[in-house]
Amino acid sequence: xxxxxxxxxxxxxxxxxxxxxxxxxxxxxxxxxxxxxxxxxxxxxxxxxxxxxxxxxxxxxxxxxxxxxxxxxxxxxxxxxxxxxxxxxxxxxxxxxxxxxxxxxxxxxxxxxxxxxxxxxxxxxxxxxxxxxxxxxxxxxxxxxxxxxxxxxxxxxxxxxxxxxxxxxxxxxxxxxxxxxxxxxxxxxxxxxxxxxxxxxxxxxxxxxxxxxxxxxxxxxxxxxxxxxxxxxxxxxxxxxxxxxxxxxxxxxxxxxxxxxxxxxxxxxxxxxxxxxxxxxxxxxxxxxxxxxxxxxxxxxxxxxxxxxxxxxxxxxxxxxxxxxxxxxxxxxxxxxxxxxxxxxxxxxxxxxxxxxxxxxxxxxxxxxxxxxxxxxxxxxxxxxxxxxxxxxxxxxxxxxxxxxxxxxxxxxxxxxxxxxxxxxxxxxxxxxxxxxxxxxxxxxxxxxxxxxxxxxxxxxxxxxxxxxxxxxxxxxxxxxxxxxxxxxxxxxxxxxxxxxxxxxxxxxxxxxxxxxxxxxxxxxxxxxxxxxxxxxxxxxxxxxxxxxxxxxxxxxxxxxxxxxxxxxxxxxxxxxxxxxxxxxxxxxxxxxxxxxxxxxxxxxxxxxxxxxxxxxxxxxxxxxxxxxxxxxxxxxxxxxxxxxxxxxxxxxxxxxxxxxxxxxxxxxxxxxxxxxxxxxxxxxxxxxxxxxxxxxxxxxxxxxxxxxxxxxxxxxxxxxxxxxxxxxxxxxxxxxxx
Ligand code: ADP
Ligand code: ZN
Ligand code: ZN
Numbered sequence: 001x002x003x004x005x006x007x008x009x010x011x012x013x014x015x016x017x018x019x020x021x022x023x024x025x026x027x028x029x030x031x032x033x034x035x036x037x038x039x040x041x042x043x044x045x046x047x048x049x050x051x052x053x054x055x056x057x058x059x060x061x062x063x064x065x066x067x068x069x070x071x072x073x074x075x076x077x078x079x080x081x082x083x084x085x086x087x088x089x090x091x092x093x094x095x096x097x098x099x100x101x102x103x104x105x106x107x108x109x110x111x112x113x114x115x116x117x118x119x120x121x122x123x124x125x126x127x128x129x130x131x132x133x134x135x136x137x138x139x140x141x142x143x144x145x146x147x148x149x150x151x152x153x154x155x156x157x158x159x160x161x162x163x164x165x166x167x168x169x170x171x172x173x174x175x176x177x178x179x180x181x182x183x184x185x186x187x188x189x190x191x192x193x194x195x196x197x198x199x200x201x202x203x204x205x206x207x208x209x210x211x212x213x214x215x216x217x218x219x220x221x222x223x224x225x226x227x228x229x230x231x232x233x234x235x236x237x238x239x240x241x242x243x244x245x246x247x248x249x250x251x252x253x254x255x256x257x258x259x260x261x262x263x264x265x266x267x268x269x270x271x272x273x274x275x276x277x278x279x280x281x282x283x284x285x286x287x288x289x290x291x292x293x294x295x296x297x298x299x300x301x302x303x304x305x306x307x308x309x310x311x312x313x314x315x316x317x318x319x320x321x322x323x324x325x326x327x328x329x330x331x332x333x334x335x336x337x338x339x340x341x342x343x344x345x346x347x348x349x350x351x352x353x354x355x356x357x358x359x360x361x362x363x364x365x366x367x368x369x370x371x372x373x374x375x376x377x378x379x380x381x382x383x384x385x386x387x388x389x390x391x392x393x394x395x396x397x398x399x400x401x402x403x404x405x406x407x408x409x410x411x412x413x414x415x416x417x418x419x420x421x422x423x424x425x426x427x428x429x430x431x432x433x434x435x436x437x438x439x440x441x442x443x444x445x446x447x448x449x450x451x452x453x454x455x456x457x458x459x460x461x462x463x464x465x466x467x468x469x470x471x472x473x474x475x476x477x478x479x480x481x482x483x484x485x486x487x488x489x490x491x492x493x494x495x496x497x498x499x500x501x502x503x504x505x506x507x508x509x510x511x512x513x514x515x516x517x518x519x520x521x522x523x524x525x526x527x528x529x530x531x532x533x534x535x536x537x538x539x540x541x542x543x544x545x546x547x548x549x550x551x552x553x554x555x556x557x558x559x560x561x562x563x564x565x566x567x568x569x570x571x572x573x574x575x576x577x578x579x580x581x582x583x584x585x586x587x588x589x590x591x592x593x594x595x596x597x598x599x600x601x602x603x604x605x606x607x608x609x610x611x612x613x614x615x616x617x618x619x620x621x622x623x624x625x626x627x628x629x630x631x632x633x634x635x636x637x638x639x640x641x642x643x644x645x646x647x648x649x650x651x652x653x654x655x656x657x658x659x660x661x662x663x664x665x666x667x668x669x670x671x672x673x674x675x676x677x678x679x680x681x682x683x684x685x686x687x688x689x690x691x692x693x694x695x696x697x698x699x700x701x702x703x704x705x706x707x708x709x710x711x712x713x714x715x716x717x718x719x720x721x722x723x724x725x726x727x728x729x730x731x732x733x734x735x736x737x738x739x
Contacts, residue, residue, distance in 0.1 A: 001054045003027040005066055007036050008096035009047035010108070014716045016095065017047070018056040019066040027052055033074025033081050035107065037067040046070065046108055048099040075304065076102055077321035079358050084319070087351055092648075092711050092731045093344045101344055102319035104297040124186060125174055126158030131182035144173055152183060155281065161185075210247065214240050217386040218247045221362050225251065225326060229362040230353055232333075232378045235388030236368040236594035238558050244388070245329045245364065246279050253283070253309045257326025257361075261312045262348055264335035265289070266552055268314055269533050280310045287313030287320065315340060315348040318355065325359045328352050333365035333374060334587055339736045347734060349374075368594055369587035369625050372633055373643040379633075398565075398593050398603030400621050402612040412500045412508035413568050415608055419512055421564055425604070426516065426545055430563035433547045434505070435554065435592060437569070439522035440464035441504045442497030445472065445483070449492035454484070458691040465497050466524070467504070477690035505568065506548055513546060521549035554591045565592045566606040574614055577685060578738050579641055582616050583632055590625040642734065646704040648711065649735040650678075650697040654727035657683065657693040663723040664697040667714060674710045677701045685739050692728075696738075 005019045005027075019038050021027050034049045044067065056063065076084070076099070084102055088095040100108055131149065139146040148169050152159060164174070177183045210218070213235075221231055221244075235241050249259040263272065268288050276284055285299040285308035302308040306323040313320070315338055330338070330349045338348040349365065350373075356363035365374055365383070378385045405415045413436070422432050444462045445454040454463040456474035463472035465483060473480040486493045497504070506520045519539055526532045536557050539547060547553065547562070573585035593605045609617065620628045637644045650667055652660040664681035671678045676699060684694040699707060715731065718724055 002060055004053050004056055004060070004063065005030070005036060005049055006051040006053050006056075007038055007047040007066070008050045008094075008099050009038060009040055009045050010094075010096045010100040011040065011045070012094055012097065013719060014092075014094050016050055018053065018058060018063055020060065020063050022066050022068055025066070025069060030069065031074050033076045033078075035070040035075065035103075037070055039064050039067065047096055048076070048103075050095070075107065075321070077304075077323065079325075079355065080319055080321045082358060083351065083355050086354060087344075087346055089708070089712070091344065091346050091733045092708075092715055093346075098344055098346075101316060102321075104300045105293045106297045123161045124158045125152065125161060125164060125178075125183050126155075126186060127152045128181055128184050131177075134182055144169065145177060148173060148177065149182065154278070158186065208243060210243060211240065213388045214244050214247075217244050217388065218251075220384065220386055221248055221327075221364055222251050224362045225255065225257075226360070227362070228357045228360050230356065230377070230383040231362065231364045232370055232374055232383045232385045233364050233366040233388065234368065234370065234385060235366070237591065238594070239368070239388040241331070241366045241388060242275070245331070245366070246276070248327055248329075248364070249280070249310055252326035253280075255326055257324045258303070258306065258309045258311060258322045259327040259329065260317065260320065260322060260325065260352075261310065261329045261331065262317060262338070262352060263312060263314060264332045265314050265337040266532070267332055267335070268312070269536070270530060271533055271536070273312070276310065276312055282308075284308055284310040284312060287311070287317040289314065318348045318352055322359075325361050327361055328356050328359075328363040329366065330363070331366045333367045334369055334371040336584075336736060339734075341737065342730075345730070345732045345735075347736075350734070369590045370629075372583055372629060372636065375629050376633060376643050398605050400589070400593055400605045401607070402617055402621065403566075403606050403608045404610075404612045405608050406610050411512075412505050413608075414505065414508055414512070418566055418568075418606060418608060421566070421604065421606060422513070422546070425564040426513070428563070431539070431542070431545050431547060431559060431561045432564040433549075433553065433559070433562045433566070433592070434509075435549065435551060435565070435567045435588070436500070436502055436505055437550050437572075438499075438501040439503070439524055439550055440473065440475070440501035441467035442499050442501055444498040446496050446498050447487035447490060447492055448494040448496045450487060450490040452487050452489040458688070459686065460688040461686065464501065467497070476686060479690075502548055502550065509546060509548065516546050517544050518546045518548055519544035521547065521553045523550070523552070526552070551588055554588055563603045564606070565603070566608065567592065568608050570607045570609050570617070571611060574609075574611060574616060579636075579639075580736065586616070586620055586625055586628045586632070589620060640701065645700055646702075646707055646733075647735060648699040648707060649732040649738070650699065650729065651684065651694065651732065652681070652696070652727040652729040653689075653692040653694040655692060657687070657695060659723075659726045660693050660695040663718075663721070663727045663729060664695055666721060666723055667718060668697055670714055670717075671699060671710055674713070675702075676707065676710050 003021060005021055006016045007019055009017050030049060030052055032050060036047050036049050038045055038047055080102055084098045085095065088098045134149065136146045136149040136153065139149065174183065178185065217233060233241055233244060245261065252259045273286055285302040287296060287299050291299065300320055303311040303320045303322060311317060311320055311322065330352050333349050340346055353363055370378070374383065377383045403415055403417055408415045425432050442465045445465045446452065454472050455461070456463055456477060456479060458479060459474055459476045461474060461476045464475050466473050470483045471480050472483055484495070487495060502520055502522050506518050509518055519535060521535050526535065538544060539559055542561060567589065570585060573581045589607065607617065611617065616628065619631050636642065650664060652663045654660040661681045668678040668681065678697050678699045680697040681695045684696045687694055711731065
């Protein structure tokens with residue numbers, strides 16, 4: 001019998017492919033998870049061996065031979081392989097593509113063997129035995145010597161010469177201390193060479209004495225190490241969740257195990273990294289999108305080999321293999337960035353729970369505003385709820401109030417009462433924080449004489465005016481052009497910006513508070529990985545008293561001097577077509593409220609609205625997020641919306657709407673034959689984007705298993721339909737956004 005390799009190849013087809021082994025291949029020694037280089041059409045691709053089989057549907061003389069097996073042993077652990085298999089089924093995505101997600105980019109290319117990247121050794125310095133025994137304070141008269149000794153103390157594995165140079169430690173200084181026998185030179189492997197180990201220079205914080213809530217949470221999770229146990233850790237930003245994670249990670253490390261910490265895109269700042277590094281030294285591997293492919297591979301290797309016991313990363317770090325997993329943490333679990341919105345549309349939090357169960361380890365989901373999905377699990381007792389009630393220190397909840405702006409005169413969206421409140425708080429020496437979820441100057445540019453509107457030709461959307469750079473920009477497809485000097489339709493020069501974005505509100509605020517510099521924080525002012533942290537630093541240093549931003553400003557930052565926060569426009573979310581919009585609004589309001597009034601000063605949160613009597617707002621005002629969540633869950637249950645009924649969205653886009661709809665109609669009819677309800681096809685909320693027409697089919701109701709089974713049957717057929725060649729399509733299980 002001929003043995004054949006069944007390989008998961010990274011192509012958009014929901015099936016595996018069989019190959020003959022290469023002539024020199026020892027088939028008996030092969031294991032699932034080894035990478036295999038194979039010919040595929042005219043390409044050479046790297047797939048993952050899934051199975052060795054002896055039977056195939058294709059006659060063996062038609063089979064191609066694999067080029068080579070690339071790894072001596074599988075690079076993906078059994079549990080990650082199973083996780084991928086589960087994810088492929090659950091999210092109805094091709095297994096080959098899912099497995100590719102689990103590999104660093106460098107290992108997806110052909111011709112790469114899987115041996116660990118050779119870390120280049122670089123010169124570094126560390127304390128000698130004598131250096132350790134020397135009290136840095138004995139060098140009080142030589143502050144640079146003292147600083148260097150402190151820095152090396154904070155880093156028992158030493159620091160790179162280059163790192164020390166960056167902190168202005170001169171070679172002469174090092175020679176001097178070396179001569180005194182306090183430090184020595186040696187060769188150091190850069191741990192993750194992307195890391196600026198400034199954290200090393202932050203003196204380790206005095207050990208905090210944890211409060212009773214924190215201790216209780218740590219005890220509860222700690223008691224479950226070594227078994228599957230899901231927890232919801234409920235506490236506002238600043239309530240000490242990270243300290244809880246770190247204490248648990250200590251416990252996990254003491255057992256010789258690894259901890260995986262997933263953090264939202266925006267939460268993984270250099271500060272977060274520095275904080276973990278200050279605590280765990282070089283025992284961490286950090287994975288985020290700002291790394292080069294090589295850095296990612298190195299960090300991935302350190303996790304996979306167990307060289308790093310603490311692995312911190314954004315969404316895709318979930319797929320890192322860990323030889324000794326002990327704990328998973330998902331911080332800000334409600335955050336939308338855990339859901340991948342394109343390609344393999346998985347939810348990292350949901351898969352993390354599955355993985356924790358497979359690995360038989362505890363998982364902690366942290367949030368002040370848990371997703372309704374998570375709350376339901378906590379309510380039903382599936383997850384154990386742990387509460388951190390107070391903030392470290394004083395815990396007065398801020399005053400939450402609606403500002404009724406009906407009939408009020410607004411200056412670029414700012415009401416008189418809001419301006420007065422700002423004045424009050426500024427006079428008291430505090431900082432104020434304003435939110436508006438619309439960047440740019442104005443969302444529309446219109447001709448005052450003929451009504452012409454600047455529209456993106458490739459999307460059915462208006463251009464946003466960016467006044468400072470004098471350009472029109474489409475926020476949907478990214479296309480842009482210069483702001484016209486006159487109306488292209490009637491040649492009038494009377495062009496009016498309609499509505500207000502952050503740039504315009506900034507100008508208005510500046511008029512009212514000319515002496516106050518304003519920190520405007522949105523996607524336009526925070527390009528580059530470090531720029532957000534520079535803003536945060538500047539704000540904490542009180543170089544700005546008025547902060548204005550989109551919701552990126554609401555997440556995870558701690559500004560102790562902010563006593564007033566305001567949401568300029570909440571009505572949009574109250575009346576959005578997306579049923580999740582109220583949940584997001586409530587989360588935003590709560591996050592913002594959690595941010596106002598740290599310390600002794602009582603904070604105030606104001607919501608400008610035309611609908612102060614709206615039940616969502618009144619419930620939120622009186623009972624906070626928990627009361628809102630109860631209401632929202634009851635409503636969802638009534639309508640059998642998620643998390644009570646499953647939803648799947650089948651999307652299609654094509655140069656003509658009819659082509660997109662034709663594919664979805666055929667899918668709908670097929671599903672109907674299987675007894676499943678599908679709504680549509682209808683044009684997507686954004687029906688034209690980047691020149692392509694978009695339609696969608698919403699499949700809901702019924703037990704999830706029936707839905708899954710029907711899709712598993714449908715999609716491989718759909719792939720072969722002629723309609724599927726004329727439209728681009730995708731499937732989104734548990735969609736988070738309907739756009
Ligand atoms: P979260 O992760 O919930 O935002 P953190 O763990 O980051 O909260 O804590 C916020 C701040 O309060 C940090 O500076 C932290 O060091 C400090 N902190 C946390 N717990 C305590 C405590 N028990 N005593 C004193 N300070 C604490
Ligand atoms: Zn005109
Ligand atoms: Zn566009």
